[in-house]
Amino acid sequence: MADFVGVVQTLLYGLINGSVIAVGAVGLTLSYGVTRFINFAYGELLTLGAYTALLLVGMGLGLPVAAVVAVLVIGVGGVLVARVFYDPLSDRGALPLLITSIGVAFVLRNLVRAAAGTEARQLPVPLMRPWVVAGLRLNPVDAGVMIAAVVAMLSIHLLLQRTMLGKKMRATSGNEQLARVAGIDTDAVVRRTWLISSVAGAVAGVLLAVQFPPFRPTMGWDFLIVVFSATLLGGIGKPYGAMVGALVVGVAMSVGTRYVATEYTMAYAFAILVLVLLFKPEGIAGGEL
C-alpha cells in the first residue's frame, strides 16, 4: 500500500512512453497495411525527424516551428525514398522489398552519422519543475509529448474513418485488385500512405528526442524493436491494434525498468516481441486497416 503511488506513477510513465511508441507503431503499421511489406528503414525516419529538427533549431528556429518543419520535410523525404527504392520493386513481392529497406536503413543511418557525428545531441527542451498532484509527478514536457501523441493518433483515426483517402487506404489494404476495379488509383493511395507513414515516423522521432534526451544516429534503429513489438502485438497492419500494443509495451517497459532491473529497458520490449511470435504468431501474418 505504501508504494501505491509508486505503482500509479510507473503506470503513468508507461502510458506516456506508450503514446510515443503508438505514434511510431501506427506509422509503420499503416505502410504495412497498404503495401504489405515491413519497411525496415522506418526507424531512420525517426532519427531523421529528430536530427532535422536539431538542424533547424541550429539555424535559429524555435523548437515548435523546427519540429513541424522537420516533420513535413521528412514526410516528403519518406515519399521520395519510397519512389526511388521501393516503387521499382513493388511487383516483386515482399522479400526483395524488405531486404532493400534494410539497405536503405543502413545508408540513411550512416548519412546521419557522417553529417552529424556520433556524439549524443539534444534538442533545446526547457527544464521545468514537475507538477505534483496527490504525490504523482508529471513533467510538463512529458504532458506536452503525450498531448502531441494523442493529437497525432486522433488525426490518423479521423483520416482513416472519415476521409475518402482513409477509406481508399483501407479499401486498398483489404483488396488491392478490387480497389483498382472500383476505380481507385492505388499507386496514388500508396504514395499518400508513404507520406502519412513518414510524417508519423518523424513525429515519433521528435517526441522521442524531446522525451529521452540525448540521442544518437542509432536512435531510430534501436527503437525499431520497440515499435515492432507494439506493432506485432496489435497485429501488423491494424492501426488500432498498434495503438493498444504500444500502450502495453510502454507500460511493460516502465514496470520492468522500475521493478525488475533498470538496465534492460529495451529487453522488455524484445521479450514481448518474442512472446508474440511464440504465442500469437498471427500477429505477424497481418490484417487490414
Next chain:
Amino acid sequence: MSEKDIESVERLDDAVLSARGVETGYGDLQVLYGVDVDVREDEIVVVFGPNGAGKSTLMKAIYRLLPLWDGSVTVTGDDISGVATDDLVEYGVSYVPQTDNVFPNLTVGENLDIGGASVADSEARRGELFDLFPRLEERVAQRAETLSGGERQMLAMARALMPDPDVLLIDEPSAGLAPQLIDRAFDHVERVRDAGTAVLMVEQNVTAALRVADRGYVLDMGENRFEGDADAMLDSDRVRELYMGQA
C-alpha cells in the same frame, strides 16, 4: 439459328460493349483464342460453358486485369484496349468479380462510398441503390465480411452500380446462393437492365439465366461455340444436351 459455328459470330454494330478476337492467358498459358462478344443497350447477355472454358478470364481481359494478347475491346465506341483498370469506371463500364468482390474490412456504406468515389451526387445514388437492395440499407454500418453470401453479392453489385455504368460485367451472380435466392439474384439483374445498364454476365445456372437474358454465348476451350437469342438457346436440344447438364 442458335447452332452457329465459331467462324460466324454475329457482329452487332450497335453494341455498347464489344469484345473482338480477344486472346489472353496467364504467363505462357494461352486461355482465350479469339473470343467475340457483343452487348447492346438494354440487353442482358449471358456467357456460359464448362468449368475452365475461360469465362472469368474473358471478364478479366475485358477489364484489363489481364493483358490483351490480341483483339480489342470497345465501350460506347471508345477503344479501351489501352486503358488502365482503375480508369475504366470513367468509360462507363463496371465489373463484379466472381470471388473477393467486396471490401471485407469496410462497412456496407463504405463499400458504396468507394464505388461512388467519382460520383457527383453519391448520396442520391446510394439512395437509389438502397431502393433496389433494401437489405443493404439495414446493414449499412455492418462490416462486409459479416454479410451472408446473398447480401455480399448484392453489395458487390451495388458497389459496381454506384457510378451508374452503361455496362455491368458480372461473374456468376448466383454462385453459392441457396436455390430460393437464385431467382432473386436474376431478378436484380433484370432490374439493373431495366434501370438502363446493359449486363454481360457469366453464369452456371444456365436455364434460369437464359430466362432473364436476351442473348447468350457458349464458350468452350477458350473459343466461341454457340450464340443466339436466349429463347432459341433454351429450345436448342444441342445446347441443352452439351451445356446445361440436362437432356
